[in-house]
Amino acid sequence: MSWLRPKQKKPTKVDSAPEKGLSNNFISEFDKKASLKNHSAASIIPQNNPALLSKSNKDNPDYTTIQPSTVPDNEPNNIKTPSTVVQKPVQPDSAIPYALPPQSPKPPSQKHEQQSHSQPQPIPYLPAHPPSTERKVGVLTVKILRGRGVISENKAQFITSHYSNYKNDVHQRPFAVISFDKNEVIAAPVGGNLINPVWEYRANFDVSRKSNVVISFFQQIEQNPISQQRSQGYSNPNYKGANTQKKSFCTLYLGKTEFTPEFVDNTLVDNWFQIDSSGFIHVKYSFTRKEEEKLTIDQFDLLKVIGRGSFGKVFQVCKKDTKRIYAMKVLSKSKIVKRSEVAHTLAERDVLAMINHPFIVPLKFSFQTPEKLYLVLAFVNGGELFHHLHREGRFDQHLSRFYAAELLCALECLHSYDVIYRDLKPENILLDYSGHVALCDFGLCKLNMSDDRKTNTFCGTPEYLAPELLLGHGYTKTVDWWTFGILLYEMLTGLPPFYSENPNEMYRRVLEDPLLFPNDMGSRAKSLIKGLLIRDPRYRLGCNGASEIKAQHFFAEIDWDLLLGKKYEPPFRPMVSSSFDTSNFEEEFTAELPEDSYIPDSHLSETIQRQFDGFTYDGGGGAFSLSQSVSIYSGALKNNYEGL
Template structure:
């Protein structure tokens, strides 16, 4: 989708169809006593290449694959001596199929045909708790004072609009943890406050505390009175750095704001932000139906006790257990000064989750006027049960909604910032919408190229899925529009990098980190299946990380519509390492192939390579069909192993293929699924992203290019233009 230091994907290759072969019984064997050495050779190594899976031709392999069958035995693999390098992993295979095309096939422009023959690749690109701190939805009847009655609300199909949030000030803020009483660090922060009066106030507070409290630790309620909200870093050309910051999320778009002055205990913000309201669904479990505010603080590492890092690690944005030594722990009296400090990240102080229903209004309305809302932190571990719902301070907000009458957009509604990707059909640019100042990714596609490559059906299907889907872990479509020559998709700007790149860099992920990603992806696939959509191309290259570290599934070029649970299709597509056995056998397959790819992805996250990987594609296909599933010793007897065995059954009739049953598996026993959908869990890893404008995770060959909407001189007949008649989307209607 976007190029993150590898390739860029815009769509699929020309469709081809082929016959299905006779069905055969499939099964898988799970053997943990002998584990193939291809994982041993890469278990602790970092991948050497930033390139994604490469395109290779498999014309000569097609007949051979069709002759293969599933080995029902649990025997040893045919070979375990193949040399494997992660840099050699192929990503995309196009089949110039020997299968005949169906001349009687007619294409519905909003539904991909049932068969084609391309294997595509990337080209770009836990505690139970209440899910919300507010009981009712603004825009519906509410008991919150100052909120207008909304008995005049209309249906959810009202016009999209503009949501404006004004942030005035925060007060009574306290930390959910204690801090070290390090007088030297606290004094340094005070004298480097960006406001002289605030600095003097902090020094006086420190002096009073020194007289009354000489304990080793300071409680969170006291600590905030000793910390500035903003500092000026010395010897850095007076660089101003905010210790306190607030993330505001609505409709899967995140903004980050910082205060103007004050202490952490009481700060002046005086900031105004706006969001485009384009949501498609009224499902209250979905994150985009909430206005989410998360208050964070960047604490110096020396102020955080090791005991808090261990006990409340879930409150920090970048806490990761040492994957090489998962049993290593930190004690509060650790004296190992030679070890490098843990990159603990920023501390979550508290959260506000405010349900909104702004689209119920047809006229401009003030939903909230100078109201204080309380930050709550449900993730705190402590001896006192009340600490799980402790209020951490409050902030004053005004919220307004203004419906917009404009029915469609044009390129003139956006300022072009940077080029972030290019492909055969067009390019992707980072843009800012002029009225809301929201940052988006604008994907431009030349109609002539789409038509000449017979990709109209796939392109329209991708847009249709993006317009219908509403899941917090899928890159959302905000708008789409067109000109006589081009199609435009406006998507959320996701800048944390591809999961593939992070997996390359680290080799493999910890169990907890893998579980977190798989859980979010599970809900994404479930939402697609609920719409009778099969995804078919799950892999690390098609998964992005957002600013906070959450999953964002992208690239829907291979999805297929109108696939109920029992429906079958014969399309030969996907990524070689992730192909399910029934797809290779050309027997027809169901949505179950998505759960096979989910299992393959979990295996790759945990071990560093897919379960049947081989640098030779022909050998790899044979392994997928015939070799038993093997595990490294550290997975033996774990819940992960049991889940993988059930997801990677070669016989699809024996495969675990129901989303709810997968959720109920013991591997996810500590997951509160409502909490997960509401993004109430902090991700275990936060990408190294400076801010929401940061494009450092994109290829510099693109970002150094001047952004412009190039002029093309393509002429398309009226009949061709009619094929794109359902393209335009403004968040609510299709024109």
């Protein structure tokens, strides 16, 4: 799809004032024109944007001319709607039965000393985390045995009568997805029938903190064109519809059960749990506490390469003892030190270890050698949001709202910890098996940013840079709400609003041009984006906290408590065949030979090595020095999180 922007693999990372990232002439020219307050929000000029318009409207039937919007302008932003802009049509907005609860008050800020960017240094720890992140170290064994009434009689009759290719064999019975701390395992049926399936499936999960076990149930059935056409008229709200990736299959979401395990050492729990839609499931589980031990790369099998960055690779790995699948980020210390990124790297580790949120990828383990750092994360195998956006071209308003709402909750959580994310984009958002978002890659996050603190670090992805960052005025948490608005616009249209293949032209548009909307974008979405893309951060929507964004009409139908509890079934579920499936990741990476490449002794000094003290994380609250993490473990190690 040539009208989509190319994937941004490497964000801009410049630890300096913006004048060093942009030319002095570029900055001074805009400082002379107007103050930030008087700038209007940027836009795309169609005739100058080949990414949006490859040929004239007259010659291109795939594009439609858009008329001016009737949505009133936002006075502080001075945004004007264009007379024409060309875009592909989006699907009509579909209402969903949500209800907006009372808005939660903004969490109190905590002041911290501002950190210097001139020298690499260890990152201070985060504030105290919620009690829900209490740490337990060990292995949780979950065995699902059988179900009773997993599918109601009426739904079973519907399945057998509406799908001519349905076969009453074991492969056509409901399958289950067992999830713990964002690790997902698919359990296929081995017996029983459609209503009372049998799984007899056991899974071991590495436990690094308390988390709930969620067991979801699905029915996947092969269809022929006639049955597929008939099934799409089914009015059941849980019906998932034909998966767009494989037209011959339909997946029905049947329901789920969720429970909090009792982490009592060597105690078997045998119980029947109720499924929220109908029926029960027989589950046995037990927890086995593990002694802390040194973790090394030898305890993992490298399966696939799933990504590559400035400092190393990302692997899909299998932990040998529990057989759990993870994503392992391997980073070169020498490259990190050379680019003065020690502080950012430690910040990423601290945020991932400390924050427990349903829409943020958790850290399971981290360890190091004299040459490398290893981050072991939950493997979220639905692929990047960019992958799905690139394939679809754009999302309809219903799907965009769902993703935006979950991401809004994730950013609100980060801000409550005084963390700025700074690199929100589709490439840094993953989808899990069910279709929920998982925010990842915290390499550019900034800690200790209370509400009145500013930072001047020039970093981010060009398409998403905020005006105050470009102008070097310093920025606060509100910079994340600008990128949030850019992301929402890109999901709805297929491109960021200021996109140009020339970075300097793109920066000019960010600072000068009016914001353009396609005519078929809903008025609520326009109003929200206008508020988020106010150039003056003092007036930007979200400057008083995420609650004022949640209160916008665009999110009026959402019950935020239900959303945080993952009680809404995602509008789209990626096609994933197993826990090992990497089909949603780019083939240019997965085709590589998975090797932890040899790095010659970097001869980093002891002083530099000490900067990485505290990087190693065992999940039990342990933060170890390099010597402790690479030597044979002996005795209990101190908990360095006592001051959190």
